[in-house]
Amino acid sequence: MVRQPDHLRQCANAHIFRTVEDIRPSGPLHLDVDPRQREHSPTRRYTPPERILSIEATQTVRIAVIGAGPGGICTAVRLRQAGIDDFVILEQADGIGGTWRRNRYLGLACDIASHFYSFSFAIKPDWTRPFAGQAEILAYLEDVVTQFDLGRHIHLGICVDAARWNHDAARWQLTASDGSSLTANAVVASPGMFGELRYPDNEGFDRFAGTSFHTGTWPNDHSLSDQRVAVIGSAASAVQILPEVAKVARRVHLFQRSPNWVLPKEDVPFTIEQIEQFRRSPASVTALRAELFDRYAKDPPFCNAASNAVAEQFAAACLAVVEDDDVRDRLTPTTPWGCHRPLFSNDYYATFNQPHVELVTDSIERITERGVMTADGAEREVDTIICATGYETTKFASVIDFVGRNGQHLEDAWSEGAQAYVGITTSGFPNLFMVYGPNTNAGSIIYMIESQVDYIVRLLQHMERDDVAWVDVRPEVMAAYNEQLQVDIEQVDVWQGGCSTYYRVPSGRIVTQWPHSMARYREVTDIPQPLDDYETAVRSNNEPQTRDRKRRLT
Numbered sequence: 001m002v003r004q005p006d007h008l009r010q011c012a013n014a015h016i017f018r019t020v021e022d023i024r025p026s027g028p029l030h031l032d033v034d035p036r037q038r039e040h041s042p043t044r045r046y047t048p049p050e051r052i053l054s055i056e057a058t059q060t061v062r063i064a065v066i067g068a069g070p071g072g073i074c075t076a077v078r079l080r081q082a083g084i085d086d087f088v089i090l091e092q093a094d095g096i097g098g099t100w101r102r103n104r105y106l107g108l109a110c111d112i113a114s115h116f117y118s119f120s121f122a123i124k125p126d127w128t129r130p131f132a133g134q135a136e137i138l139a140y141l142e143d144v145v146t147q148f149d150l151g152r153h154i155h156l157g158i159c160v161d162a163a164r165w166n167h168d169a170a171r172w173q174l175t176a177s178d179g180s181s182l183t184a185n186a187v188v189a190s191p192g193m194f195g196e197l198r199y200p201d202n203e204g205f206d207r208f209a210g211t212s213f214h215t216g217t218w219p220n221d222h223s224l225s226d227q228r229v230a231v232i233g234s235a236a237s238a239v240q241i242l243p244e245v246a247k248v249a250r251r252v253h254l255f256q257r258s259p260n261w262v263l264p265k266e267d268v269p270f271t272i273e274q275i276e277q278f279r280r281s282p283a284s285v286t287a288l289r290a291e292l293f294d295r296y297a298k299d300p301p302f303c304n305a306a307s308n309a310v311a312e313q314f315a316a317a318c319l320a321v322v323e324d325d326d327v328r329d330r331l332t333p334t335t336p337w338g339c340h341r342p343l344f345s346n347d348y349y350a351t352f353n354q355p356h357v358e359l360v361t362d363s364i365e366r367i368t369e370r371g372v373m374t375a376d377g378a379e380r381e382v383d384t385i386i387c388a389t390g391y392e393t394t395k396f397a398s399v400i401d402f403v404g405r406n407g408q409h410l411e412d413a414w415s416e417g418a419q420a421y422v423g424i425t426t427s428g429f430p431n432l433f434m435v436y437g438p439n440t441n442a443g444s445i446i447y448m449i450e451s452q453v454d455y456i457v458r459l460l461q462h463m464e465r466d467d468v469a470w471v472d473v474r475p476e477v478m479a480a481y482n483e484q485l486q487v488d489i490e491q492v493d494v495w496q497g498g499c500s501t502y503y504r505v506p507s508g509r510i511v512t513q514w515p516h517s518m519a520r521y522r523e524v525t526d527i528p529q530p531l532d533d534y535e536t537a538v539r540s541n542n543e544p545q546t547r548d549r550k551r552r553l554t
C-alpha cells in the first residue's frame with residue numbers, strides 16, 4: 001500500500017487535510033489556466049478566515065450542512081434564498097470547493113461543458129474554454145461563496161466523525177474529530193463520492209526509495225521535470241495526467257490493467273470576442289445552456305444502442321492516431337463503450353507515439369526499491385510513482401458514523417449496498433438529507449445537485465409549515481423505489497456483464513448510477529407534496545403521524 005502522509009491521517013475518516021499548506025497551491029503547479037482568465041477573473045475570491053472556528057461556538061442550529069463542495073455551497077445558497085439563515089456548513093478542509101480544491105493534479109479539467117457544470121443561480125459568462133480546468137472551477141466556486149455571502153456560515157477545519165439521532169429531542173448530535181460537538185434539527189450530508197482514495201494493492205510501496213503519491217494527494221512541491229515516472233492506472237485521472245507528465249518527464253511508463261475507450265472533447269478556448277459576447281448578452285449564455293441541456297440532459301446516456309455504437313466507432317477511429325500496431329491493439333478495449341465511465345481527452349492516445357512513453361500491459365508483480373516489477377520479471381526503474389487508481393465511490397454519507405433510530409449505524413443499514421429514496425433520504429435516519437447520495441451519479445453533477453437541494457429545501461419548508469419535528473422516509477416507499485431503480489438499471493445493457501466495478505458493490509447492486517436522463521431525475525425529485533412519502537411527527541407531541549400517500553415512484 002502507498003502510505004498517506006501523516007498530516008492526511010489526522011481525521012478519523014482519513015484522506016483528509018487539515019492544514020492550509022495542504023490545500024493552497026504553493027507553486028505554479030497548474031499551468032492549464034488560460035492567461036486570459038486572470039484578465040476576466042472577478043476579484044471577489046473567497047478568502048478563508050485566518051482562524052479556524054470550533055463548532056462549540058455554535059452549539060445548536062437548525063441545519064448542519066456537512067461539506068463545502070458544490071453540494072454544500074448549493075444547499076447554502078438555496079437555504080438563504082428560502083429565508084433560512086440558521087445553519088452552519090462544517091468542512092474538514094481549510095478551504096471551500098470540495099473535489100476542485102482537493103484534486104490538483106496536472107491536466108485536471110471538467111468533462112462536462114462548463115456552461116452546464118455551473119449553478120443556474122450563478123451563471124458565469126466568461127468561462128475561458130468549453131471544459132474549464134480545475135483552477136478556474138475552484139475560482140468560480142469561491143466567487144459563488146463570496147457573491148452569496150456564505151462565508152459567515154462556513155466553519156473550516158471541522159471534520160465530522162459521527163452523528164447520533166436523539167429521537168426524543170428530534171435532533172442530531174454531531175461530533176467532530178477535535179472532540180467538539182453540535183446539535184442540529186436536521187443534517188444535510190454532502191461529503192461527496194470521491195473522498196476516499198483507492199490505492200493499488202501491490203506490495204512493496206514501503207520499500208520504494210523514490211516518491212509515490214495518489215493523484216488525489218498531488219504534492220505541491222514535487223517536480224517531475226526530467227524524471228522517470230510510472231503512472232499506474234488508465235482511467236479518468238490517467239488520461240488527463242499522461243499527456244501533461246509526458247511533456248516534462250524524461251521517461252514515462254503507463255501501467256494499464258484494462259484499456260478504456262477515450263473520446264475527444266471540443267475544447268478550443270473561447271476567443272476574447274466570444275467571451276465579450278457572452279458577457280454583453282446574458283441571453284446568449286442562456287441559449288447555450290439550453291442547447292447543452294438538450295444535448296446532454298434530455299436523453300438517458302447509455303440506453304440508445306445506436307448512439308453507443310457511434311461513440312464506440314468514434315473512439316476506435318481516434319485510436320487510429322496510435323502509430324504502433326501492437327500498442328494500438330493493447331489500447332483497444334474489449335468491452336463496449338459505456339461499460340466503464342466515459343473518458344475524454346484530445347491527446348491521450350497520441351501521447352503513446354512519443355518515444356519516451358511506454359504502455360505496459362504486463363500485470364504488476366510488486367513495487368521494488370527502485371521501481372515497478374511486472375509479472376514477466378522486468379523491472380522499470382523510476383523516480384516517481386503516480387497512483388491514478390481512482391476512488392472508493394460507494395460509501396456516500398456512511399463515511400460518517402451516522403447512528404439513526406434504534407441505534408442503527410448507517411454502515412450496517414447499508415451492508416448490502418447504499419440505498420436511498422430519490423438518492424436523498426434513507427429509512428431509519430430521520431432528518432438526514434443527502435446530496436450526491438446513492439444512485440445520483442449522471443452527467444453534470446451540478447445539475448443533479450440542484451435537483452436534490454431543491455427537493456430538500458422544499459421538504460424543510462413543508463416541515464416548517466406543518467410544524468413537523470422529524471421526517472423519516474417510509475421503508476416500503478424506499479424499498480419500492482429501489483426495486484424499480486434496479487430493474488431500470490438492468491435495462492442498461494452496457495452496464496451488465498461485470499465490467500462496471502466502478503459502479504457496483506459486492507452484492508452485485510449498482511449503487512452509484514442514475515439510469516435515466518438528468519431531466520427525468522429533476523421530474524422525480526420535483527415532488528409537490530414531499531411529506532406524503534414520510535413518517536412524520538408534529539413538534540408539539542413528537543408522536544408519529546399517518547399521512548395518505550398519493551404519489552408514485554420513478
Ligand SMILES: Cc1cc2nc3c(=O)[nH]c(=O)nc-3n(C[C@H](O)[C@H](O)[C@H](O)COP(=O)(O)OP(=O)(O)OC[C@H]3O[C@@H](n4cnc5c(N)ncnc54)[C@H](O)[C@@H]3O)c2cc1C
Pocket residue numbers: 013066067068069070071072090091092093096097098099100103108109110111112117158159160161190191192193194195237399400435436443444445446
Ligand atoms: C478528479 C475528479 C474529476 C471530476 N470531474 C467531474 C466532471 O467532469 N463533471 C462532473 O459532473 N463531476 C465531476 N466529478 C465529480 C465531482 O465530485 C462532483 O461534480 C462535485 O464536486 C460533487 O460535489 P459535492 O459537494 O457533492 O462533493 P465534493 O466536491 O467531494 O465535496 C465534498 C466536501 O465535503 C467535505 N467532507 C467530506 N467528509 C467530511 C466530514 N466528515 N466532515 C466535514 N467535511 C467533510 C470534503 O472535504 C469536501 O470539501 C469529478 C470528481 C473527481 C474526483
